[in-house]
Amino acid sequence: MRRLTPTEYQAALVSLFGEGVPNVSDTYPVPLGGYPYSTYADAHRVGETQAEALLVTAERVAEHLAPTLPDCAGISMGACGRDYLVPLANRAFRRPAETADVERLVAVAEGAASDGLAPNEAMAVAIIALLQEPRFLYVVESRAETAQWTLDGPERAQRLALTYWHALPDATLNTEAMSGALEMESGFGLARERVVNDPRSRATFHRFVREWLGIATLPTTHEPVLRAALDEELERLLDDAWNAPDGLAVLLNADTAYVNPTLEAFYGLPALSTGPTDFRRVLMPGTRIGLLTHPLVLAAASHGEESSPILRGKLIRTRVLCGALGSPPAGAASLEPVLPPDATVRQRYEARNTNAVCAGCHQLMDPVGFGLERFDGLGRLRATTAGRPIDERAEIANAGDASGTFATPDEMLTTLAASDVVTSCFARQWLRYSLGRTEGSDAMCVVQDLETSFRASGRSMPALFLALAEDPAFVTRHAEVTP
Amino acid sequence: MTITRRHILRGAGASLALPFLESLMPRTVRAGGMPTRFVVFTTGEGTLLPRWTPAVRAGDALELSSLLAPLAPHREHLNVISGISNLLPRYHVSNGHNAPGHTLLCANLAETSSAPDGTLLSDALRTEVGQGSLCIGPSVDHYLADRIRSPLPLNLVVNGTNVGENRMYYRVAPERAGEPLGARAEARLIGDPREVFDEFLAGTTAPTTLRDRLRGQRRRVLDSAQTSFAALERRVSRDDRARLEAHAARLADLEARLGGSMSACVDPMLMLPTGYPAVGRADLDYRAQIDVLVQSLACGVTRVASLHDSSYDGPPFEFLEAPVNASLAALGAIPLPGTRLMNWHQQIHGDAGGPPVDNPNLIAGFTFYASQFSYLLQQMRAIVEPDGGTLLDNSVVLWISEFGAGSAHSTENLPVVMAGKAGGRLMTGRHLARGGLTTGDLYTSILRLFDVPADSFGLAVDSDLQHGGVPGL
Numbered sequence: 001m002r003r004l005t006p007t008e009y010q011a012a013l014v015s016l017f018g019e020g021v022p023n024v025s026d027t028y029p030v031p032l033g034g035y036p037y038s039t040y041a042d043a044h045r046v047g048e049t050q051a052e053a054l055l056v057t058a059e060r061v062a063e064h065l066a067p068t069l070p071d072c073a074g075i076s077m078g079a080c081g082r083d084y085l086v087p088l089a090n091r092a093f094r095r096p097a098e099t100a101d102v103e104r105l106v107a108v109a110e111g112a113a114s115d116g117l118a119p120n121e122a123m124a125v126a127i128i129a130l131l132q133e134p135r136f137l138y139v140v141e142s143r144a145e146t147a148q149w150t151l152d153g154p155e156r157a158q159r160l161a162l163t164y165w166h167a168l169p170d171a172t173l174n175t176e177a178m179s180g181a182l183e184m185e186s187g188f189g190l191a192r193e194r195v196v197n198d199p200r201s202r203a204t205f206h207r208f209v210r211e212w213l214g215i216a217t218l219p220t221t222h223e224p225v226l227r228a229a230l231d232e233e234l235e236r237l238l239d240d241a242w243n244a245p246d247g248l249a250v251l252l253n254a255d256t257a258y259v260n261p262t263l264e265a266f267y268g269l270p271a272l273s274t275g276p277t278d279f280r281r282v283l284m285p286g287t288r289i290g291l292l293t294h295p296l297v298l299a300a301a302s303h304g305e306e307s308s309p310i311l312r313g314k315l316i317r318t319r320v321l322c323g324a325l326g327s328p329p330a331g332a333a334s335l336e337p338v339l340p341p342d343a344t345v346r347q348r349y350e351a352r353n354t355n356a357v358c359a360g361c362h363q364l365m366d367p368v369g370f371g372l373e374r375f376d377g378l379g380r381l382r383a384t385t386a387g388r389p390i391d392e393r394a395e396i397a398n399a400g401d402a403s404g405t406f407a408t409p410d411e412m413l414t415t416l417a418a419s420d421v422v423t424s425c426f427a428r429q430w431l432r433y434s435l436g437r438t439e440g441s442d443a444m445c446v447v448q449d450l451e452t453s454f455r456a457s458g459r460s461m462p463a464l465f466l467a468l469a470e471d472p473a474f475v476t477r478h479a480e481v482t483p
Numbered sequence: 484m485t486i487t488r489r490h491i492l493r494g495a496g497a498s499l500a501l502p503f504l505e506s507l508m509p510r511t512v513r514a515g516g517m518p519t520r521f522v523v524f525t526t527g528e529g530t531l532l533p534r535w536t537p538a539v540r541a542g543d544a545l546e547l548s549s550l551l552a553p554l555a556p557h558r559e560h561l562n563v564i565s566g567i568s569n570l571l572p573r574y575h576v577s578n579g580h581n582a583p584g585h586t587l588l589c590a591n592l593a594e595t596s597s598a599p600d601g602t603l604l605s606d607a608l609r610t611e612v613g614q615g616s617l618c619i620g621p622s623v624d625h626y627l628a629d630r631i632r633s634p635l636p637l638n639l640v641v642n643g644t645n646v647g648e649n650r651m652y653y654r655v656a657p658e659r660a661g662e663p664l665g666a667r668a669e670a671r672l673i674g675d676p677r678e679v680f681d682e683f684l685a686g687t688t689a690p691t692t693l694r695d696r697l698r699g700q701r702r703r704v705l706d707s708a709q710t711s712f713a714a715l716e717r718r719v720s721r722d723d724r725a726r727l728e729a730h731a732a733r734l735a736d737l738e739a740r741l742g743g744s745m746s747a748c749v750d751p752m753l754m755l756p757t758g759y760p761a762v763g764r765a766d767l768d769y770r771a772q773i774d775v776l777v778q779s780l781a782c783g784v785t786r787v788a789s790l791h792d793s794s795y796d797g798p799p800f801e802f803l804e805a806p807v808n809a810s811l812a813a814l815g816a817i818p819l820p821g822t823r824l825m826n827w828h829q830q831i832h833g834d835a836g837g838p839p840v841d842n843p844n845l846i847a848g849f850t851f852y853a854s855q856f857s858y859l860l861q862q863m864r865a866i867v868e869p870d871g872g873t874l875l876d877n878s879v880v881l882w883i884s885e886f887g888a889g890s891a892h893s894t895e896n897l898p899v900v901m902a903g904k905a906g907g908r909l910m911t912g913r914h915l916a917r918g919g920l921t922t923g924d925l926y927t928s929i930l931r932l933f934d935v936p937a938d939s940f941g942l943a944v945d946s947d948l949q950h951g952g953v954p955g956l
Binding site: 050 | 730
């Protein structure tokens with residue numbers, strides 16, 4: 001069971017209270033680091049810091065709303081509270097609120113009013129309480145003492161909306177949930193197609209890919225104007241991937257770039273763009289080979305302005321190939337070979353490789369990262385490193401049909417883009433992102449189903465998205481699954 | 484004290500208006516499980532043990548001794564503990580007073596006997612404990628406050644509003660996490676109740692901004708959330724339940740920390756006793772400090788506070804000349820036998836006034852201390868908290884001195900009184916005769932009453948220092 005992500009929480013506020021609601025991204029607790037995706041349940045553990053942040057965030061919202069809340073003129077606080085809070089709780093909980101839940105919130109409003117708060121302010125206190133409710137904060141699906149069950153209508157609506165939109169169910173989904181339509185295959189089939197085809201699914205795809213490649217919230221060393229332009233470009237590239245018949249090939253192999261004057265200068269292209277908002281489409285063969293050569297991705301896997309073959313190799317090994325790598329052993333830094341300061345990264349790698357403790361993992365990472373050495377830490381093309389020619393010979397070992405030795409990044413990334421291992425891995429990454437956990441033995445079937453559907457579709461992204469909701473596992477649950 | 488009456492009215496009114504009144508208290512308190520406040524009250528120069536030590540009666544029944552007679556109205560709220568010793572002075576080079584006083588609340592070494600890493604120096608390397616020496620470990624009040632996430636303790640003194648180095652007697656050392664031996668920082672002792680009020684209480688009047696009004700309802704909000712979590716916990720899978728329980732526990736912590744100021748604190752006002760301040764009127768100092776201390780606890784300024792008599796020369800006792808004023812007499816104070824009590828320190832040691840145990844001046848002085856402790860308990864019982872119990876019910880209030888028999892500088896058989904039911908966790912009305920135990924044991928038991936895990940508190944280099952607590956506490 002996971003808690004709402006910051007994106008989902010903000011979207012929920014907007015759907016409950018309207019567009020004017022404050023942006024609380026700076027106070028809502030951010031997911032803890034160290035997990036593959038922000039959706040992972042363990043990234044949302046609540047310590048006292050997080051508990052206080054949840055309270056303060058809700059108070060901020062309530063303070064903003066208080067002047068607009070009902071003044072309850074002529075009716076009792078209890079009746080007024082019920083009128084206002086019942087529909088609100090129904091939407092906030094993604095299912096009809098139970099009487100006890102509503103009465104508890106009404107009692108909060110009545111108590112606050114008896115302390116002398118004006119009715120609208122007492123209602124604001126009830127909203128603070130509502131926003132602490134577990135049925136609001138958590139994606140609740142389990143049942144006590146039940147081994148296996150099928151999601152009911154409201155749970156299906158919740159699952160669809162949160163998975164594909166990172167938002168609460170809309171009015172249509174709520175209607176379908178209450179009518180029972182979502183519990184019938186025909187009704188559920190229509191609903192999931194509508195949800196996946198909604199532009200909000202494409203936005204979710206954007207967030208997924210950004211997290212997949214480690215650039216979701218990353219501050220980079222790029223200047224703000226450049227960073228903004230790179231983000232804009234990435235949006236367009238991700239739209240291309242969403243719309244393409246083979247979206248994965250676009251993600252990993254397209255030579256497309258979108259450039260405004262800032263990016264023309266950064267990429268060393270002729271200044272042909274007409275202004276900051278004019279992102280013209282250009283082809284940069286050999287320089288742009290899919291997103292792994294996009295400056296945001298390259299910079300994320302770098303140390304400042306220094307490229308890092310280790311981080312880049314690790315990114316490809318773990319995120320693109322779904323390989324497992326352990327953490328560096330305790331005291332790893334003390335094993336680092338002592339070499340002259342001007343030693344090349346490859347010399348350092350080879351020295352490190354003489355130690356079996358290091359070699360186990362570094363053989364799987366560094367030689368992959370070498371393939372991107374023509375890009376510096378900001379993602380700029382370069383001809384030399386520290387006065388020496390670029391050495392970008394690369395090797396991918398132990399990766400099935402993605403294995404090989406490569407003379408250029410083009411060769412390596414073309415191989416990756418065509419690899420079955422990579423195709424399977426991408427489907428698996430989407431599953432992890434949407435499940436909020438690493439798949440366990442329970443998910444073997446859905447993993448295979450997803451891979452098969454993804455491949456059969458020619459690797460279309462919307463098809464991959466839809467395949468998840470078409471799988472029986474989307475609406476069935478097993479208790480106490482240990483990933 | 485006007486505040487008292489207002490609090491009682493507040494409690495009564497609220498109990499009529501709010502059927503779910505008890506839900507306003509933290510869950511832990513409601514369950515009768517845990518004290519919410521800790522108060523330390525120290526007086527100097529020990530006591531007259533033959534007149535202080537209660538008789539041992541069947542079933543630990545408490546029969547108050549003559550020096551404890553002013554506590555009679557609160558007998559059912561007390562645990563008197565005899566036989567507790569402070570063994571720390573034996574590790575120190577000191578005059579008769581400094582080591583006992585400086586180690587009393589920390590149960591640990593003063594820095595003059597400690598190596599930089601905190602270990603005990605050999606005899607030859609120890610230097611003399613001075614007025615300015617600090618203990619190397621935190622005093623129990625600061626340690627507890629840190630562990631229960633209370634704001635810093637409020638450490639108040641009487642008998643000297645100008646707390647200079649020479650008047651310092653009890654070192655109350657706050658723990659500073661992250662610094663090696665960082666406990667050796669001096670706590671801030673406040674001698675003037677007006678300073679306490681201005682700094683901590685003046686701002687807690689009726690909230691004037693929307694944000695403050697909303698925040699004033701935090702306890703209500705958090706209690707509602709905890710009720711909801713508890714209800715949902717029963718309806719989900721085991722894994723999900725564990726997650727909800729962990730979250731709910733943090734809500735309880737948060738409530739204990741942030742939600743304290745809702746109901747028991749209304750419009751705090753500085754109420755100084757008539758005539759305060761006046762030279763020689765230590766009784767007015769006590770009264771003013773106790774009033775502001777109780778108000779601070781009721782208003783959630785902190786959950787831990789202390790009040791210390793800060794000079795081993797004792798307070799000027801001329802206010803005890805007969806006839807004593809009516810309010811002191813009502814608290815059980817007795818008049819001096821006609822002459823002024825001069826030079827308390829010399830009389831303690833029998834250098835003046837004859838054998839201490841029969842010295843009527845000393846009897847009057849120690850009885851005065853008991854009357855002031857009695858006043859503290861009276862004021863704490865006057866505060867009705869939202870759970871329907873009193874502030875005293877929800878507290879642990881410790882009265883202790885650095886000596887047993889002050890005449891001999893003895894740190895054995897310290898006079899220890901613990902008042903309050905610790906949120907329902909402690910039986911009271913008992914005399915616990917516990918020979919062979921130590922201050923470390925006493926503090927260990929107190930920490931455990933607050934659910935702070937502890938096997939010992941303070942120095943543990945020798946086997947007779949720590950016994951894992953006081954049986955019966």
